[in-house]
Amino acid sequence: MMVADLHDPALAARLQHLIDHKTKPLGALGRIEALALQIGLVLGSEAPRLEQPQLVVFAADHGLAARGVSAYPDDVTWQMVENFLAGGAAVSVLARQHGLALTVVDCGVRHDFAPRPGLLQRKVAPGTADALAGPAMTRAQCAQALQVGRDVVRSFPGNALLLGEMGIGNTSAAALLLARLTGSALADCVGAGTGLDAAGIERKRAILAQVLERHAAAREPLDALAAFGGFEIAAMAGAVLEAASQRRVVVVDGFITGAAVLVARALAPQVLQRCVFTHRSGERGHELMLRHLGPDAGTPARPLLDLDLRLGEGSGAALAWPLLVSACALLREMASFEAAGVSQAG
């Protein structure tokens, strides 16, 4: 799976020169400067403009949810899909506020939805299988889910993809992928998800330890993805690969979207050049995940915001979106010292 290296020292130098000559003390816009540089490199432009941003919520159910790994019943998955489409979910409000096109992709929700605008029906199966009894998905289902993500991105206009997800039980799948793909201790990867108490987290951890053990042989990224699920995580991994290969900016939300990026990165490391990590989730394990998603070993990915969000849906990506828009506007529109006739440092 080829994703081109964005390495372009000449463009990087031109962008840095532009940024350094804007009317402000050197470096004074802090990490917004690094963000502007990154977006300029992704879009291959000294005057980048984010266009027709797409917030896509990938939704699916998890067989493992029946084991009681979430604080909420798995009917919440389809009920929240209805809520997204009716405009009442957190991400619906934020997408409206920021002018983001919102689409829900049913990758495998255990429910039949009436067709309507804003919903793409791409069900691989009505929920994954119980990962404690066998692989969550077959390799064919896994490939199909990856392709769903690719096709959905290909069908959309624009140069920015904001990732969102909905799927009761998916912090379990994400924790398992984090543990397996990074070799981290499971205990460091498992958190409260929707709000388990200490005893609930202990139960979740014990179940996930069994799942990890049952699939001890699933070490390759796609084997691990098939073993643990879910359809929405696989579809997001496909979406990341496609968006990256088309040089779109990939706006990553929290723990679960981050797990999809981990998978995509394992298949094509260059995807990370296109990823903007928007916030540090309150979910235990996200910090550890960010350490493994850094630009190089030893440098953690540094998310833009730290708001104790632990929601998902793409809510953090939507909240951070105006920062990306500002970074581009500053790069395009701020005057240079020369143009504004402002004296530079002596």
Ligand SMILES: Cc1cc2ncn([C@H]3O[C@H](COP(=O)(O)O)[C@@H](O)[C@H]3O)c2cc1C
């Ligand atoms: C009402 C409600 C709305 C949500 N929106 C996102 N999630 C989030 O919670 C789920 C993951 O947590 P766990 O692994 O503990 O089930 C995902 O669906 C995620 O997007 C929600 C969860 C609930 C209950």
Ligand SMILES: O=C(O)c1cccnc1
């Ligand atoms: O960080 C996330 O994406 C997250 C955390 C908890 C529950 N749902 C999502």
